[in-house]
Amino acid sequence: MRNLRDAPRITKSILTAALKAVNHYHLTAQALGAADGVAASEELVKELETFFSAFGANVPERDDVIARGLSKKTREQLRQLANADEVAFVLQLYRELFGPSTEIDIPIDLIDDQLGATTSEDLPTATDMGVEQESRFSEDMLFQFFDVRSGNKQFPGFNRWYHKYGRDPWLDEASFQNLKEGLPNPDWSPLMPTWAQMVAIKAILRLSLSPAPDPGQGAVLLADEVGLGKTLQVIGTVAFLNHLALCDEENRNRPADLVKYVGGHVPQSGEPHLPDLPSIVVAPGTLISQWAEEIRRMTLPKSYDILIYRTGKKSREEFWRKNDGLWDRSAHRPRRKIILVAHATMAAEARTYLKVASSITDPCEGPGIADGNSMSLFKLDYLVMAVDEIHMLRNRNAIYWGVLALSKHSKIRLGCTATPLNTSPKDLASIGRLIGVAGMMSPDVEKELRGLDSELRRARRKLTAEEKSLSAEHMRMRLAGDDPDPASDPLIGIRQLQLQMVGKLQARFGGRIIRRNDRSVDWQGIPVKDVPEYVEYSCLLKLQQEEIAAIEGARLQAQTRLGGRHFAERLQGLTAWLI
Known part of the structure; x- marks a missing residue:
């Protein structure tokens, strides 16, 4: 200052x-x-x-x-x-x-009863959201729905076996061909989605397909706790849609209760009901290789072209170059292509090809295309768009506008979020807009958020210095792993206001949030989550002298290699902050 x-x-x-x-x-x-x-x-x-x-x-x-x-x-x-x-x-x-909301957004977990989730005794659990219909299905009923034959139990488009150390049939086909039923090898296991994963995929299809073209269909937020397999749910959805398209091409029967139209897609005369379009996954850069590996490990060898879209003018030219570019060179038809894009790459793409500016006031409409001649991700239509770690896209910046533009070109729009879910009103509204939830695409939402901001700021200003100090003490206790008495928290009134707003926003999703947790059970009452409970610890770290010396050494080495006073000062500031 x-x-x-x-x-x-x-x-x-x-x-x-x-x-x-x-x-x-x-x-x-x-x-x-x-x-x-x-x-x-x-x-x-x-x-x-x-x-x-x-x-x-x-x-x-x-x-x-x-x-x-x-x-x-x-x-x-x-x-x-x-x-x-x-x-x-x-x-x-x-x-x-x-x-607005910067200093008053408090993470609140999803409120089950605010989504209109039934609490009827005939449901397996009242805590599950978005799968109320599917939770009644037994495993055999799901096998029948997904056209899984009782003899081999292989999900359509998936490999039969899964290697726990990462080997995949795309790169090591011989090893997979030699496997036989009942082979006693602990490194291999049958690859079949769990009951909970099949339930989620079926719910995605129900929320995406309709008896007639309906643009409101196709938006789903996958908010399961860690360990329930959101990545598999996305890949399984793409694989099964390709299976349905193959059934249509070969005039085979589809599952009896599965309708034909995907979102707002209106097929022209002679066109298939399922459009022949690629899929796209937008994920943090650190997860792109993991997505590629999981697609290879799960799907049949070479059944898709996995195209990684990279940052930079040269990389974009190599991707789109006519005839011999990565996109045109792919021999697969469009629906057998999956584009993987890092968050940072999507931001760069938006800054290059969209009219991104702070003057954009409508968070639902988004910017137009700036360059009408160059090819970009915004000039394709997509069958499935999946955004991993979507809760990271809360602010209206370049990546927000980029994903919003993709969403408007995608038939099925899946948002995947980490656990615990940060569901402050502002975040939940942003997520709903990015995946195109009809109830979130209204100016009324912004009006509601502004009204809540005003209420929360008034409540915040009324806090005394003593109450602020007590609130800080509660935060310190939670960081230390203690459990302070919530009744003594001076922010309890602010939390209640937020809960009311979050409940209203969740209702706007119209049952399009799929969330299960460690209390969820299958149709037999057996817990669906067989992994250890997810625990997150927040703590302050004090570095040892050896660690401080190592950081200082790295700073001096970087200064020597890269030079530049400004860069060295920034590194020195980082070292001081860590110490």
Whole structure:
């Protein structure tokens, strides 16, 4: 902030550095519960609000503070900030870090009864969501539905065997061909989706197929707890859709209760009901290779072309180059192609080919295509779009707009989220829009969120210094693994307000959230989750002297190799923060 106050000329880089530094200090002070630090950080936030009100940013009203005025010189510098793009950039960053809901969003788990989930005694469990109909099916009934023959029990399009150490028939076909039924080898096991996974795939199909073309169909949020196999559910859905298309081509009967139309797809005369379109998976960069490996391990050898879409102009040209590019070179038909895209690559694609700007006010409509001549991911239609770790896409930035644009070109839109699910109102609304839930594509949602923000901010301002200190103590106790008395939490009123809003937003999903947990059971009452309970620990780490020395050594080595004072200062700052 000192740099911002004293700078002879205010630039984009100075404003960006100030925003990130204040945000980091503010969050750290809250996490550590340092009363003086929290008070100091709030003063800095208020000072930032004064700066950004000069841009026209929507900052909260404050009854307890008279904002520090800006000098005539400073206001003139802000007005002359390089260009409109730089103003748009810093405004967008300000909104992401300090906009509505930043300091009051509290993770809340999904509320089962708010989705209208029945609690009838005839259901296996009232905690399961989105699979109320399918949970009644026995394993044999699911086998019949998925056209699994009783003799070999092989899911359509899947391999028969699964190697626990990662071998796959795409690269090692000979090993798989030599396997026989009953072979006593602990490294191999039959590859058959579990009852819970088949139930989820059947629910996805029910929520995606309709008796007549219906654009509202196809949106599903897969929110199972860790260990229930969301990756398999996505791959299984793609595989079974290809099986249905093959049944149509060969004039074979489909499952009796499965209708033909996918979402809003209207087949032309002579066209199949299932469109011949590729599928796309958008995932964090660290998971792209894992997705490729799982597709190879699960599906029949070479039954799909797995196309990894990479960042950079040269890589894009190699992917789309006519006739000999990666896309055209693929011998498979479109529905047998699966494109894998990293989150960062999707952001770069959006910045290159979409009209992304902070002036976009409608979070549902999204930007148009900027370059009408170049080929891009936004010029294809997709049968299935799956977004892994979708909860990471809460802010309206380049990747948000990119996924939203893909969603509008996808018949089936699956969002996969980690556990525990962060379901603050803002996050849940963003997820619903990204997968095209009809109930989330209304201006009323934004109006509801703004109303809640106002209520929550008023409640937050009423907290006394003692209540804020007690809230920080609760946070410290949870970080230490203790369980504070929730009744004594001064934020309980804020949590209740959020619960009401989350309940309303979940109802807008219309039963399109699939979620099971460690209490879920199958049709026989047997728990569906046979892995150890998922436990997440949050803690503060204090580095040993040897570790500090190693980090310092790496910093000096990087400084020697890369040079540059600015880069070295950033590394030195990181070392100091870790210490």
